Amino acid sequence: MLKQKTKFTATDLVLSLLLLSAVIYAGYKIHIGFSYKWNWGAIPQYFLRYDAEINSWVPNILLQGFFTTIRLSIWATLFATLIGTVMGLFRVSHSLFKRLIGGTYVELIRNLPPLVIIFIFYFFVGDQILSLFGVEEFIRNSSEGTQAFFEVFFAPPALFTAFLSALITLSLFEGAYITEIVRAGIQSIEKGQWEASAALGFTRWQQMRYVVLPQAVQRILPPLAGQFISTIKDSAIVSVISIQELTFQAMELMSSTYLTFEIWITITVMYLMLTLTCSLAVERLEVYMRKNSA
Numbered sequence: 001m002l003k004q005k006t007k008f009t010a011t012d013l014v015l016s017l018l019l020l021s022a023v024i025y026a027g028y029k030i031h032i033g034f035s036y037k038w039n040w041g042a043i044p045q046y047f048l049r050y051d052a053e054i055n056s057w058v059p060n061i062l063l064q065g066f067f068t069t070i071r072l073s074i075w076a077t078l079f080a081t082l083i084g085t086v087m088g089l090f091r092v093s094h095s096l097f098k099r100l101i102g103g104t105y106v107e108l109i110r111n112l113p114p115l116v117i118i119f120i121f122y123f124f125v126g127d128q129i130l131s132l133f134g135v136e137e138f139i140r141n142s143s144e145g146t147q148a149f150f151e152v153f154f155a156p157p158a159l160f161t162a163f164l165s166a167l168i169t170l171s172l173f174e175g176a177y178i179t180e181i182v183r184a185g186i187q188s189i190e191k192g193q194w195e196a197s198a199a200l201g202f203t204r205w206q207q208m209r210y211v212v213l214p215q216a217v218q219r220i221l222p223p224l225a226g227q228f229i230s231t232i233k234d235s236a237i238v239s240v241i242s243i244q245e246l247t248f249q250a251m252e253l254m255s256s257t258y259l260t261f262e263i264w265i266t267i268t269v270m271y272l273m274l275t276l277t278c279s280l281a282v283e284r285l286e287v288y289m290r291k292n293s294a
Helices: 010-033 061-091 096-110 114-133 135-140 144-153 157-187 191-199 204-241 246-257 260-293
Strands: 048-051 056-059
Touching: 056 061, 061 096, 061 157, 061 204, 061 246, 061 260, 096 157, 114 157, 114 204, 135 144, 135 157, 144 157, 157 204, 191 204, 204 246, 204 260, 246 260
Parallel strands: none
Antiparallel strands: 048 056
16 A cells, blocks of 8 residues: 655645744734743742752652652553453443443443542542541551552552542543443454354353454554543542642642743643653554554
8 A cells, every 4th residue: 555645735834834923923922911020940940859858859849740640640540441441341241230330330420520520539438438448547557668658659648548539530530431442442343253253162251351352452452542641631630639740739839939821831841741752652552553453
């Protein structure tokens, strides 16, 4: 198959110049129209600070929020993938009861505002269930090594309950979309694959494990990787329950410094760096999967 050559025409050049002119004009109007004193020199200090006690540079408020966003997104994607895989299998099950469970979960989560879900789980799971099991007390009374482990991979002991509530909420919310990705991947496998494996005497579980799922995974992985990017962006909503991720740290910093535009532009760039890096990785994954399937 011949690849179509991309040509840069005169129309593209004119449109590019017009777009560039519009951006320059907008920047100029913002510069002269706002009675705002820009102070970009104050931003770098919020990335790193010098700790005299350990005689070293340590992450400051913006980098701390950035790392929390990454931790929350990774864990939420892992748990959401587990939930989505189970519910996706329920959605294509022969059991009516399992299909009802999977369908109810998807419709319930996808048709409720994420903010409502967050508050429900924060006040119910965080204040009732986790407190009942004494999760926070267990971490507080653990050894220094255990506390350091939880602080590096999750959150400080004082914030662990809120972090876990946000993690559960985000996992359930993203899991509903991953459920549909898994369901669509399984149902995209040709009917002949099912019939051939049934003719060999495979049970339903053996058909799924040895024939259908290995083929479905190749179709599921690219959209699943794309869902990780959505999880990064959706993680900003947990700032409403005081999770110290990037958006929450930006709001705290803005309220104390009044560097409104500098902070939000910086946060935008940090989110873009994270999501664009993941987008490029997803694109490479899709190219790799296409080559393997070919």
